[in-house]
Structure formats: structure tokens, C-alpha cells
Amino acid sequence: MAETSALKKNVKFIITRQDAPDSKPYTEEFEIPYRPNMNVISSLMEIQRNPVTSEGKGIAPVCWDSNCLEEVCGACSMVINGKPRQACAALIENLEQPIRLQPMSTFPVVRDLVIDRSRMFKALKRVKAWIPIDGTYDLGPGPRMPEKKRQWAYELSKCMTCGVCLEACPNVNEKTDFIGPAAISQVRLFNAHPTGDMNADERLEMLMEDGGIDGCGNSQNCVRSCPKGIPLTTSIAEMNKDTTKHMFKRWLGV
Amino acid sequence: MKGYYARKIHSLLGVIPLSFFILEHLVTNFGAFEGGLAKFNEGVAFLNNLPLVFFMELLLIWLPLLYHGVFGLYIAYQSKPNTGSYNYERNWRFLFQRISGVITFMFIIWHVFETRVQVALGNVTHEELGGIIHAVVMNPLTFTLYLVGIISTAFHFSNGIWSFLVSWGITVGPRAQRVSSIMCMGLFAVVSVLFVLSLIAFRNVEFATALNVIDSLKTVLS
Ligand code: SF4
Ligand code: FES
Numbered sequence: 001m002a003e004t005s006a007l008k009k010n011v012k013f014i015i016t017r018q019d020a021p022d023s024k025p026y027t028e029e030f031e032i033p034y035r036p037n038m039n040v041i042s043s044l045m046e047i048q049r050n051p052v053t054s055e056g057k058g059i060a061p062v063c064w065d066s067n068c069l070e071e072v073c074g075a076c077s078m079v080i081n082g083k084p085r086q087a088c089a090a091l092i093e094n095l096e097q098p099i100r101l102q103p104m105s106t107f108p109v110v111r112d113l114v115i116d117r118s119r120m121f122k123a124l125k126r127v128k129a130w131i132p133i134d135g136t137y138d139l140g141p142g143p144r145m146p147e148k149k150r151q152w153a154y155e156l157s158k159c160m161t162c163g164v165c166l167e168a169c170p171n172v173n174e175k176t177d178f179i180g181p182a183a184i185s186q187v188r189l190f191n192a193h194p195t196g197d198m199n200a201d202e203r204l205e206m207l208m209e210d211g212g213i214d215g216c217g218n219s220q221n222c223v224r225s226c227p228k229g230i231p232l233t234t235s236i237a238e239m240n241k242d243t244t245k246h247m248f249k250r251w252l253g254v
Numbered sequence: 255m256k257g258y259y260a261r262k263i264h265s266l267l268g269v270i271p272l273s274f275f276i277l278e279h280l281v282t283n284f285g286a287f288e289g290g291l292a293k294f295n296e297g298v299a300f301l302n303n304l305p306l307v308f309f310m311e312l313l314l315i316w317l318p319l320l321y322h323g324v325f326g327l328y329i330a331y332q333s334k335p336n337t338g339s340y341n342y343e344r345n346w347r348f349l350f351q352r353i354s355g356v357i358t359f360m361f362i363i364w365h366v367f368e369t370r371v372q373v374a375l376g377n378v379t380h381e382e383l384g385g386i387i388h389a390v391v392m393n394p395l396t397f398t399l400y401l402v403g404i405i406s407t408a409f410h411f412s413n414g415i416w417s418f419l420v421s422w423g424i425t426v427g428p429r430a431q432r433v434s435s436i437m438c439m440g441l442f443a444v445v446s447v448l449f450v451l452s453l454i455a456f457r458n459v460e461f462a463t464a465l466n467v468i469d470s471l472k473t474v475l476s
Contacts (some may be wrong), residue, residue: 082339104258150435170348214261217333218417221340233420234427241423243258 004126007091011043012054012098015062017112021091025109028062029054040087040101041066044113045197051131063112074162077104078113084167087113104167109131119130120161127206143194148180156189156227156235165222165232171215178215179207181222191242204239204246213239265421268320275315276411280445283452288328291460304414313323323359330356352415354406361403375464388461390410404449419447 010031018025031054032046044064046168051061064087066076079102080090092099107115131141145153159182166172166180187203190196207213212234224230282301285293303311330352337345368386372378378386390396416438419425425434 092429117408165455168336168340170333170345173332175332191461208258210257212258216260216421217329217348217351218344218420219340220344221336221342223344226338233426233431235419237423237426237431240421241426244262244423247262249259 001211010083011038011092012232013043013047014100015099015112016100016102016183018103018109019111021110022107025157026075028059029078029159031060032113034035034092036071038092040078040080040090040092042090042098043099044087063066063110063114065114072160074160077115077162077164077167078102079104079167084111084164084217084225086164089227099135104163106167107212108170117161117163119165120166120180120182123179124161126179126205127187128254129183129186131190132199143195145192149192151230152190153189155228156185156192156230159185159189159230160228162227164225164227168221168222168225170219171182171217172234176215177211179211179213180214181226181232181236184213184216185230185232188238199241202244204243208247210241215241216240259399260325260419261329263331265418267322268338269418271314271422272318272322273411274416276407276429276445280448280452284448286384286458286461287448287451287455289460290455294384295381298383300381319362323355323362326359347416350409351417354410354413357402357406357412360400361407365403366401384456384461387453387456388458391456395455400453401450404448404453408445408449409442412445415441 011034013030013032015024015030016027030047032043032050034108035042038046041064044062048061048251051059053059064076066088068075070086071086074086076087077084078087079100081096081100082086084104087101090138101113103109103113103115107117107119110116110164131143131186161182163182165182169178169180172180173176184207187207191200216236220233220234222236223230226232275471278301282294282297285362286295289296301307333348333352335349335350335352369378369383370387373380373383416425416434419434420431425431443473
């Protein structure tokens with residue numbers, strides 16, 4: 001009896017580890033004391049404080065990435081019990097044990113659970129996910145945005161480049177150069193902006209380059225995985241419409 | 255730039271002309287169910303009497319099929335199915351679209367080899383085609399393979415129309431995509447049933463007589 005209650009008070013982890021970017025991954029098991037309201041990040045902190053596996057072997061502490069600790073920066077994304085999500089928002093009491101932690105392997109692994117999301121930031125640069133407002137003189141205030149549009153555009157602006165949608169996509173892998181759902185949705189966001197719209201065609205053309213929007217195969221896993229509830233598949237379909245229109249416009253020379 | 259157009263053409267050809275051809279083929283075959291051999295042969299004769307039939311076949315069937323099939327194999331190869339972790343209906347359909355694409359392509363090559371190629375080689379006449387299919391459906395193994403082939407074709411066709419509508423930005427919002435999903439799966443059911451009924455119709459002995467071999471056997475026996 002004493003043993004079972006002691007077990008209940010412990011949290012079990014199976015963590016996929018990797019010492020260097022090109023070394024082989026392996027797993028290690030950990031057991032740490034349960035505390036109320038703990039989440040995956042606070043558990044990892046606990047392991048860092050006392051880096052010993054369940055077998056009692058002293059090891060180098062597990063590495064992870066985190067920053068905001070409130071699900072807005074996207075840095076702590078990892079695969080928790082088979083699904084990619086933010087570790088800081090993953091409460092232990094809602095997770096089935098043993099809790100399996102893995103890096104999001106769509107991205108290059110730096111070490112343990114730390115991954116390199118540079119491809120996402122490159123993608124944002126590629127599609128010019130910004131609004132150029134600089135001029136050699138004061139350009140004055142831009143046109144106003146209708147409130148109705150602002151409301152849905154605001155939803156798109158919640159993207160934190162966390163990479164969960166790329167991890168969930170069966171078409172983002174080493175065999176393709178598909179840019180992934182996040183950047184496509186950002187094109188919709190910046191093209192919806194009255195000032196951003198002035199460069200709309202450039203962004204659409206970037207989506208029509210190799211590795212662009214044509215890589216989408218409509219599995220629609222992205223929209224079901226996005227922690228921010230961004231309507232990614234609506235954005236993709238909308239951009240399908242706009243790139244198609246752009247294609248015909250270019251052909252017909254209007 | 256190239257990839258975008260390559261994929262767009264792949265998507266377009268799937269509907270125009272390939273989907274239209276499937277529907278045309280369904281109507282001709284269904285003649286076998288409705289009016290037996292006479293109706294089926296009438297349909298075959300009508301198609302083969304169309305002007306410039308060779309060029310129509312080449313431009314509206316062979317070349318689009320080759321492009322759609324080969325490029326489709328490449329698309330299937332590029333995906334990394336993950337229905338294990340993401341057990342969602344659309345994700346399963348994504349996977350089935352690729353699997354059914356490969357099965358359909360192989361099935362069509364086999365089917366065309368048995369029918370159209372044999373006609374071209376002069377081994378079989380148009381009137382004997384019904385008999386060939388009769389032989390196929392009487393053999394339990396080839397009958398099963400045909401069943402799998404036509405159901406996979408019906409799925410690839412119907413689900414492909416759903417994807418086409420998304421890829422061309424026709425169904426954009428979740429509601430439009432849900433409605434088109436229901437309609438396309440309804441289409442899948444109808445097309446499968448009609449194709450299977452036609453296939454079963456070929457089991458009718460009437461088609462056996464279309465085979466000259468059996469014909470001559472009969473004359474010997476009588
Ligand atoms: S769209 Fe959603 S899942 Fe994708 S990177 Fe942005 S927040 Fe993450
Ligand atoms: S640490 Fe910022 S989202 Fe988890």
C-alpha cells in the first residue's frame with residue numbers, strides 16, 4: 001500500500017535524448033516527485049536540478065528550449081505523448097503516464113529537446129512577412145482597415161512560429177521543400193493589411209515558387225494541431241484562390 | 255515557378271479530362287447492366303465511330319493519364335504518412351488518395367493492356383470486349399482484383415474532386431469544405447455502386463457468347 005501511494009506521487013518520463021546534431025538518439029527514463037500544478041517545463045527543471053535517471057544513473061541534464069512560459073513564444077514546442085505542443089502549457093495532471101517527450105524531428109535537433117526552427121524564419125523572410133513603411137520622406141498614415149477584416153486578421157497574427165503545424169504535416173519532410181502552413185497563412189495576413197496589400201503580388205509570387213503553396217496535399221492536420229486555433233486550411237485555400245487568380249491575370253496580361 | 259504549374263496541371267487534368275472520361279466510361283459500362291450485351295456494344299460502337307477517335311484518345315485520355323499518373327506517383331512518394339499520430343478523417347483521406355492513386359494507376363495499365371492494347375494488336379475485336387470482361391469476372395481472383403481496382407478508382411476520382419475544389423480556391427471556408435466533402439463521398443458511393451453493378455452484369459452468360467471461342471464451341475456441340 002505504501003508503495004502504491006509513493007508511486008502515485010511520482011511522475012514518470014521517457015525522454016528521447018540526443019547529444020549532438022548528428023549523433024544517435026536514445027531514450028532515458030526519469031521519475032520525479034509530483035507537485036500540484038506542475039507542467040512539463042517545471043518537470044524538466046526538476047530533472048535539471050537532480051539529473052539522475054530512474055535507475056539511479058547520474059547523467060548530463062536534459063536540454064530544452066523555453067522562454068515566455070505562457071504559450072506565446074513557441075520556443076518550447078516538443079512532441080509530448082505523440083503530439084507536438086508547447087511544453088510550458090502541458091500540465092502533468094492532464095497527461096497520461098509515463099510521459100514521453102521527443103523533439104519535433106521535422107526540424108534539425110540541436111540537442112535533446114532543443115530544435116532549430118530557422119527554416120520557419122527563413123520562410124517568413126521569403127514571403128516578405130512584413131509591411132514596408134519606410135520611405136525617403138514621411139509617407140503619412142496608411143489606409144484604415146475595416147473592423148470586420150481586422151477581427152479575422154487578428155486571429156492570423158497570433159501565430160508564434162512554433163512549428164507544430166509543420167511537424168504535423170505529412171508533406172513537410174526531407175523529401176520536399178514545402179514551406180509549410182504557417183508562412184502561407186502569414187501571406188494572407190500581410191496581404192489583408194491595407195498597406196501590406198501594396199506588395200501582395202510579390203508575396204503571391206513567392207508562394208508560386210518551388211516549395212511554395214503547391215506542396216499542400218490537404219491532409220489538414222495543421223488546422224487541427226495549431227495551439228492558437230489559426231484557421232490554417234482556410235488561409236491555404238484562400239491563397240490557392242489568390243495565386244490561381246494571379247496566374248490567370250499574368251497570362252492574360254491584365 | 256515550375257513546381258506550381260506542374261502541380262496545377264496535374265490537378266486540372268484529373269478533372270478535365272480524366273474525371274469526365276470516368277463518367278463516360280461508367281455510362282458505357284452501365285449499358286451492360288441496363289440493356290445487356292446489345293446496349294454495351296452499341297456504346298462501344300458509338301465511341302469508336304467518333305471522328306478522329308485516335309487523336310481524341312491520345313489527347314483526352316492517354317497523355318493526360320500518363321502525366322497525371324506519373325506525376326501522381328511522385329507526389330505519393332514525397333509524402334510521409336502519419337495517420338498513426340494524427341488519426342483524423344482528412345488525414346486518412348490524404349493517405350487513401352495516395353494509395354488509391356497508385357492502385358488505380360496499376361489497375362488502369364492492366365485493364366488497358368487487356369482491352370485497348372489487344373484491340374490495337376488485332377487480337378480482339380470491339381465486339382469481343384464484352385466477352386473478355388466476362389472471362390475476367392468469372393475468375394474469382396481477377397474478379398476480386400477488378401473490384402478493388404474500380405472501388406479505388408471511384409474513391410480517387412471522388413476524393414480528388416474534393417481536393418481539386420480546395421486547390422483551386424473554390425471551396426475556401428470550413429463549411430464549404432465540409433459540404434463538398436459530404437457531396438464527394440456521396441459521389442464515391444454512387445459511382446462505386448454503379449461500377450460494381452456493371453461489373454456484375456458482365457457475369458451474365460450473354461457476354462460469354464461474345465467470345466468467339468465459346469461461340470465455336472457451341473456450334474460444335476449443337
Ligand atoms: S500556425 Fe499555429 S501551429 Fe503553425 S507555427 Fe503558427 S502558431 Fe504554431
Ligand atoms: S515557453 Fe514560450 S510557448 Fe512555451
